[in-house]
Amino acid sequence: xxxxxLEIAENIKGMLSKNLRIPEEELDYxxxxxxxGIGLDSVDSLEIIACIDSAYGVAMTGVAKEHFYxxxxxxxxxxxxx
Amino acid sequence: MAKDISTRCVVTGLGMxxxxxxxxxxxxxxxxAGKTGIDKVQSVDTTDCYANLGAEVKCDSLDDIDEAKxxxxxxxxCLKASAEACQDxxxxxxxxxxxxxxxxxxxxxxxxxxxxxxxxxxxxxxxINRMSIASIANHVANYIGAKGVVTNVGNAxxxxxxxxxxxxxxIRAGVADAFVVGGADAFASVPFSGFLALHALSEETCSxxxxxxxxxxxxxxxxxVVESYEHAMKRNAKIYCDVLSAGISSDAHHITAPRPxxxxxxxxxxxxxxxxxxxxxxxxxxxxxxxxxxKNDEAEFLSIHTIFDEANxxxxxxxxxxxxxxxxxxxxxxxxxxAIKALTENDIPPTIGYSDxxxxxxxxxxxxxxxxxxxxxxxxxTSVMSNSFAFGGSNAxxxxxxxxxxxxxxxxxxxxxxxxIGIVSPLGNGLDNYIEKVKAGITPECTSLEASVGKExxxxxxxxxxxxxxxxxFSIMQVISGLEALENSGIEITPENAEQLxxxxxxxxxxLTTVYEFQEHISENGTIAGSAFNFPNTVxxxxxxxxxxxxxxxxxxxxxxxxxxxxxxxxxxxxNEIKQNRAKVMLATGTDENSRVMNKxxxxxxxxxDSVNETYQGGNGFTLADGSTTITLEEGAYAESHNAKKYxxxxxxxxxxxxxxxxxxxxxxxxxxxxxxxxxxMAGISMDDIDAIYGFGNGMKTVDDIxxxxxxxxxxxxxxxxCIKNITGExxxxxxxxxxxxxxxxLSGDIQGEQKAYYVNKNEVRTxxxxxxxxKYVLTTSYAVGGSYxxxxxxxxx
Numbered sequence: 001x002x003x004x005x006l007e008i009a010e011n012i013k014g015m016l017s018k019n020l021r022i023p024e025e026e027l028d029y030x031x032x033x034x035x036x037g038i039g040l041d042s043v044d045s046l047e048i049i050a051c052i053d054s055a056y057g058v059a060m061t062g063v064a065k066e067h068f069y070x071x072x073x074x075x076x077x078x079x080x081x082x
Numbered sequence: 083m084a085k086d087i088s089t090r091c092v093v094t095g096l097g098m099x100x101x102x103x104x105x106x107x108x109x110x111x112x113x114x115a116g117k118t119g120i121d122k123v124q125s126v127d128t129t130d131c132y133a134n135l136g137a138e139v140k141c142d143s144l145d146d147i148d149e150a151k152x153x154x155x156x157x158x159x160c161l162k163a164s165a166e167a168c169q170d171x172x173x174x175x176x177x178x179x180x181x182x183x184x185x186x187x188x189x190x191x192x193x194x195x196x197x198x199x200x201x202x203x204x205x206x207x208x209x210i211n212r213m214s215i216a217s218i219a220n221h222v223a224n225y226i227g228a229k230g231v232v233t234n235v236g237n238a239x240x241x242x243x244x245x246x247x248x249x250x251x252x253i254r255a256g257v258a259d260a261f262v263v264g265g266a267d268a269f270a271s272v273p274f275s276g277f278l279a280l281h282a283l284s285e286e287t288c289s290x291x292x293x294x295x296x297x298x299x300x301x302x303x304x305x306x307v308v309e310s311y312e313h314a315m316k317r318n319a320k321i322y323c324d325v326l327s328a329g330i331s332s333d334a335h336h337i338t339a340p341r342p343x344x345x346x347x348x349x350x351x352x353x354x355x356x357x358x359x360x361x362x363x364x365x366x367x368x369x370x371x372x373x374x375x376x377k378n379d380e381a382e383f384l385s386i387h388t389i390f391d392e393a394n395x396x397x398x399x400x401x402x403x404x405x406x407x408x409x410x411x412x413x414x415x416x417x418x419x420x421a422i423k424a425l426t427e428n429d430i431p432p433t434i435g436y437s438d439x440x441x442x443x444x445x446x447x448x449x450x451x452x453x454x455x456x457x458x459x460x461x462x463x464t465s466v467m468s469n470s471f472a473f474g475g476s477n478a479x480x481x482x483x484x485x486x487x488x489x490x491x492x493x494x495x496x497x498x499x500x501x502x503i504g505i506v507s508p509l510g511n512g513l514d515n516y517i518e519k520v521k522a523g524i525t526p527e528c529t530s531l532e533a534s535v536g537k538e539x540x541x542x543x544x545x546x547x548x549x550x551x552x553x554x555x556f557s558i559m560q561v562i563s564g565l566e567a568l569e570n571s572g573i574e575i576t577p578e579n580a581e582q583l584x585x586x587x588x589x590x591x592x593x594l595t596t597v598y599e600f601q602e603h604i605s606e607n608g609t610i611a612g613s614a615f616n617f618p619n620t621v622x623x624x625x626x627x628x629x630x631x632x633x634x635x636x637x638x639x640x641x642x643x644x645x646x647x648x649x650x651x652x653x654x655x656x657x658n659e660i661k662q663n664r665a666k667v668m669l670a671t672g673t674d675e676n677s678r679v680m681n682k683x684x685x686x687x688x689x690x691x692d693s694v695n696e697t698y699q700g701g702n703g704f705t706l707a708d709g710s711t712t713i714t715l716e717e718g719a720y721a722e723s724h725n726a727k728k729y730x731x732x733x734x735x736x737x738x739x740x741x742x743x744x745x746x747x748x749x750x751x752x753x754x755x756x757x758x759x760x761x762x763x764m765a766g767i768s769m770d771d772i773d774a775i776y777g778f779g780n781g782m783k784t785v786d787d788i789x790x791x792x793x794x795x796x797x798x799x800x801x802x803x804x805c806i807k808n809i810t811g812e813x814x815x816x817x818x819x820x821x822x823x824x825x826x827x828x829l830s831g832d833i834q835g836e837q838k839a840y841y842v843n844k845n846e847v848r849t850x851x852x853x854x855x856x857x858k859y860v861l862t863t864s865y866a867v868g869g870s871y872x873x874x875x876x877x878x879x880x
Contacts, residue, residue: 020615021551039548043338046280046614054611 001029001075008056009075015051016071020044029071037070048074056082084492087662091250092314093322093482095171095307097163097264098419100406101137101300105166109406109416110423113431114458118405120287120298126274130610133283137300137407138269149225153744154193154212156303157221159412160266163303164222167262171307171319175227181738181756182313184230184258186249187219188241188265190411190472190621194272197598201605210683211745211867213598214591215411215622215643220868222262222305224741229756230258232739232870233644233651236592236622238472239371240330241265242304242414243480244640247328248655253310255493255658257736257760260309264415269301272597272620273410275604275612280338282375288408289435290372290401291453292444294379300407304415306422311486322426325480326360326465326487329353330664331581332630332639333475337552337618339377340471344385346636347469349581350477351389354467358481359488362393365481366463367430369421371471372401373408378471383447391450398461400454404434414470414478421468422482430459473618474627476639493661494717499879500826501726502571502714504563507810507820508533508707511562513570517832520809520824529691531707531811532676535562543569545632553619553628556593559710559816560625560673561632567712568633571726573667575634584638584659585626585669588652590645590814590866592622595677625673637665645866646778646812647737648672649711649819653874654735656715666720669712672819676708687745695781697805698790698840698847704780707811711819713826728879730826733859734765740869747784750869754792758861761873765859769796772875773857774839775803776825778865780812785865794843802839802852804828818864822874825860829878 001009009029017024022038033040040048045068049060052074058081060067067077096106101119103109112119122128123136144158145151147165164185175183192215200209211217215234223232231252235241242265249261267273277283277299284296308325331353333346340347355361371382390397402420409416424430436444436455444455465483472478481487505512508531509519535558540550543565550558564585568575575583597620604612618624623641630639638659642648649672656668684690684706695701716726738760740753762769775793779786793803806824807817827833839852862874 019613023547023551026547039546043280043614043618050279050611050614 005075005079008078009071011055012071012074019047019051031070033068033070052078058082084495087254087491087493088489089254090311090486091253091308091325092311093306093308093325093422094314094319095167095173096419096422097167097170097305098416099139099141099159099162100302100409100416101139102405104141106419113402113405113420114429116432116434116456118287118434120407125269126271127609129608131278133278133285135287135298136269137298139301147225149221153221154196155268156189156193156266157218159268159301159303160187160218160222161225163264163305164262167305167307168226173260173307180227180229182230182259183228184261185219185223185228185232186235186245186261186263187222188235188245188411188414189215189218190238190241190267191270191273193217194270194597195268197601198271201601207686210687214594216590216645217744218266220744223739226262227741229739231737233642236641236643237476238474238621238623239410239413240470240472240476240478241411243418243468243470243478244330246306246308246325246418247330247478247480249308250325251658251662259313260307262305262307264303264305265412266303267301267410267412269299271604271609272601274299275609276617276620279612279614279617284374287435288374289404290374290433291379291383291447292435292440294374294376297373297375297408300409302406302409302412302416304412304419306418322422323482323484324486326483327354327357327489328478328480330638330640331477332636334630334634334636335475337624337627338473340381342381344381344388346475346477347381347385347471348389350479351385354479354481360465360481362390364465365394365397365467366461367398367424367466369417369468370399370401371469372403374403386451387449398430398452398454400431400433402431418468418480421466425463425466425482425484428460428462430454430461432457473621474623475630476623491663494663497718498657498660498715498732499718499721499728500713500730500732501716501721501728502567503823504566504570504712506533506535506559506563507709509810511535511539512566517827520833525808526694526705526811529694529705530676530681531705533559533709535559549632554593554596556673556675557619557625557628560587560671561629563710563712564629564669564671567669567714571714572724573714580634580636582637582666583635584665585629585635586652586655587626587641588648588672588815588819589622589641589643590648590674591680592643593619593624595675595679596620598679644870645868646814647818647864647866647870647872649815650822650862650864650872650874651737652819653713653822654737654872657732657735660715660717666717668715670715671710671712672815673710674708674814674816676706681706689782691781697779697781697808698786698842700783701781704782705811707813709813709816711816711823713819713823729830730876731879732874733877734761734875735873736760736764737872742869744868747788747865747867751788751791753869753871754788754863755796757871757873758796761875765875767859771859772801772861774860775801776821776860776862777803777805778863779805780807788865790842790847791844799841799843799846803842804837804839821862821864825862825876828854829857829860829876
């Protein structure tokens with residue numbers, strides 16, 4: 001990741017920790033957010049969409065699942081659509 | 083001889099206010115005509131929101147009732163419907179019958195309009211006592227003069243139905259003759275913003291079982307006078323119909339979504355029919371929950387098809403939410419009134435919004451069901467059903483009939499024992515820790531105490547991060563104390579017994595902190611900024627829902643909220659469920675939270691003491707505390723089947739009300755005296771048999787004085803009074819449940835030896851160390867602002 005991507009990834013990590021009450025120590029940029037990883041569900045994805053929209057003006061409603069896979073994929077999507 | 087619990091319960095009065103009318107007649111006429119009350123929302127700022135429709139009440143006479151002038155909008159709506167129902171029933175409450183008349187109201191969001199007012203308009207003290215659900219039934223009780231059981235059900239969108247069911251259970255238990263029951267909710271920013279965040283609002287007028295692309299929120303209230311047939315006949319009341327039985331269950335699946343396989347819904351529907359002595363072919367009409375979300379509509383149609391397709395060729399179904407919107411805690415009550423009108427008028431209201439194209443899709447979805455789109459129909463029916471399903475996986479199904487049904491149940495003659503205790507408190511968590519701290523004589527060091535739950539608790543009970551991170555403090559305290567109580571009683575939950583295990587969650591303030599913070603956030607950032615993550619925790623029954631999900635308990639699951647006494651009234655409620663054969667095991671709990679928000683609100687009300695006060699010393703306030711206490715109650719034979727330890731036997735209970743201004747306690751002494759007398763009578767003992775009282779004194783003079791006066795009058799200052807709030811502070815519902823748990827621990831010998839006790843009279847208080855080892859019968863008491871009391875008698879287990 002470049003500097004800008006790292007900054008966004010760190011912001012997303014902070015948002016996941018604060019808004020979805022995931023302990024920071026459980027999070028890294030690669031861990032799977034849904035399924036067997038952190039175990040997020042559809043309600044959490046709505047919160048992620050709202051936060052990313054609010055922070056970066058990037059709309060992720062209806063976006064394919066793979067972009068929500070981990071912090072890295074979310075960051076990549078945000079960077080590409082900012 | 084076993085007590086008959088098949089008492090006929092009949093409906094004698096109806097009241098309703100909704101977006102399609104300010105009376106039952108107006109609402110009914112418009113419902114049959116398929117007129118919708120849904121329009122562009124006026125009372126909530128919908129700027130930038132993708133949906134802007136709602137079903138708001140248009141009524142300029144809400145304040146005509148004196149009692150309604152200084153209350154939240156939810157209570158204004160409830161009073162309007164209740165007044166109509168009482169007038170319709172010709173119910174006159176007087177000194178003679180007041181103790182046998184009660185009020186039970188359901189609500190989802192309670193006084194949330196007042197929370198918004200408080201935050202947006204200068205933090206006025208007058209708004210504080212209007213915030214919680216707890217005040218609603220109190221206002222109605224004061225209006226009609228009821229002195230019986232006065233409480234509220236907080237099971238979100240199933241609350242209105244459950245309130246009717248609970249009233250009938252209490253009438254059948256013989257503790258009341260008549261109730262005003264129902265539900266109410268007001269249109270407000272918090273639910274609008276929350277459902278918006280969940281993308282659960284429809285952009286267009288909702289049309290359930292049709293496109294199923296979301297709900298349209300509504301507001302209103304439904305009220306019903308339900309009484310024993312004997313009581314109705316004695317006063318020559320007109321009778322609409324019988325209320326047969328209800329089925330109440332929990333999905334144990336997800337906090338917002340119903341189980342896709344409909345298992346919990348079907349258990350509720352089947353239980354209602356079985357306990358009513360009916361079969362599927364007897365039901366002529368179902369007023370469906372039918373919200374208009376894909377998940378609800380699919381699960382509910384699956385449930386109805388599965389149960390009725392083969393058994394009933396003539397079942398009509400509709401959802402009236404297309405006209406009145408989803409009125410949340412009022413929905414079950416409003417829809418019960420519609421179901422009763424359908425039954426008694428032989429007319430069925432439609433679900434509107436179906437185009438010709440939609441009709442083709444409907445034909446396929448409805449199959450054999452006579453689903454009623456767009457236009458009403460006339461149909462002769464004997465029995466009808468109303469379904470309500472809610473957040474937290476809460477399900478309720480209730481049956482109304484022109485016939486008395488075939489109920490022939492008798493009360494269980496098994497004794498009910500306390501077999502498990504779980505404690506989360508500011509002293510630390512766990513039963514052993516509590517006993518240790520009590521023995522060490524710990525007392526509060528400051529006037530605000532907070533419990534905490536952390537890694538040690540999660541590890542102990544195997545609660546994973548993916549689960550606990552979802553919960554607010556209110557819910558996680560409840561889950562931890564609930565898990566400990568189950569473990570302590572040695573109950574293992576299996577698919578075979580899951581439906582026999584239930585819970586009554588008691589809370590005074592519920593998730594008020596989460597609701598307040600949700601409102602704070604949207605007040606600052608707009609309705610569009612609501613959090614989908616936090617919204618599910620704003621419903622009062624979230625804690626019970628999470629506990630059910632974590633444990634797999636799929637039986638009876640109700641949240642009662644009626645002030646600090648809720649943790650003891652949950653014991654009364656749970657006891658009755660076991661005696662009436664709805665469960666072998668019930669958890670009875672009390673949970674309340676202290677937080678920045680609660681500290682601020684109680685502080686502003688002037689209730690938090692300047693310094694730590696001992697009870698009965700004339701202090702100006704109490705130590706605000708929190709926590710969660712869960713008590714396992716078991717039927718005797720079930721407890722013996724797995725060699726459970728019996729801490730104590732529940733020998734009797736009573737719940738009473740003395741109409742006074744909500745928020746105060748002055749002048750409600752008679753309510754406490756009545757509760758004690760009734761509980762003693764139910765236990766079949768005399769006042770002299772009471773060895774000790776575990777009371778509710780919290781150091782605040784106005785509260786303590788009630789005890790001194792009443793115990794002085796009833797016991798002449800000779801009965802020792804123990805005060806657990808000197809140990810844990812005023813934990814409200816957590817403390818009232820802990821009072822019962824503590825007394826049980828004394829009877830079981832887990833807390834032994836000499837304990838400090840007070841001998842109180844109106845003008846005299848003295849203390850002494852008392853040997854508690856010979857106690858056989860103890861009385862536990864609790865209070866709530868607004869004049870509601872619970873009393874429970876415990877007996878040493880044999």
